[in-house]
Amino acid sequence: MELIVEGNISNKVGDKIIKFFNRHSNLEKSPLPKSTKDGKDYLNQISSPSIDFKEKSQPEVADNFVHKGVVKVLQDTESETRIYGEPYECDWWLETEKLLPPMNNLLSVILYSDATTFDGIGKTSGHPVFLTLGNLPNQIRNSPESKVLLEFLPKIQDSGVKISEAF
Incomplete structure (x- = not known):
């Protein structure tokens, strides 16, 4: 359970x-809880100064969360092209916020995947799917604390025939 909580595993x-x-395992009875949620609930009930498994919010992430879009206009002086640094600085974001009822904010959910090598020689790879929020500045959004691993995309086997209906 320590690995699951400290590793921020879903x-x-x-x-x-x-x-x-x-x-x-070769054990007759499992020492593990029936589910991860049960294990986390059990650990959160323990009150001991030597054990601290409680799920924690990441202050460096939470303190930088953008609730309202920011009007920050950067312009390339040579081509007179507007430069956007963050999603919450773009015109679409700012215009969409104007359409929201009072006390409501826009939340940008970003799902992305990238190829990852699992071994040192590059023969085993996969495609993890991560979730992060566009309401975080890029520097924070790219830190490990602000990402959540959701799942791995399955590998599609290449049959060699790329024009077939099965492909």
Whole structure:
């Protein structure tokens, strides 16, 4: 459970880890909780100065969250082209915020994937899917604390025939 909480692993992935452990262990009774949520709930009830597994908000992330768009106009002097540095600085964001009812804010959810190598020689790779928020400045948004691993995209096997209906 320490690895799951400290590694900021989702309940879905944590549940898969628990099932994997239970399937491949030689124990008659599993020492693990039935689910990641049950394990986190149990750890959050423990009150001990030597144990601190409680889920924590990341202050460096939370303190930089942008609730309202920012009008920041940067312009390339040579081509007179407007430069956008953050999603919440663009015209679309600012115009959309004007359409929202009072006390409501725009939330930008970003899902992305990138190829990752799992071994040192580059033979095993995968495509993790991450979630982050566009309401965070780029520097914070690209830090590990502001990303959540959702899942890995499945690999599609190439049949070699790229014009077939199955492909």
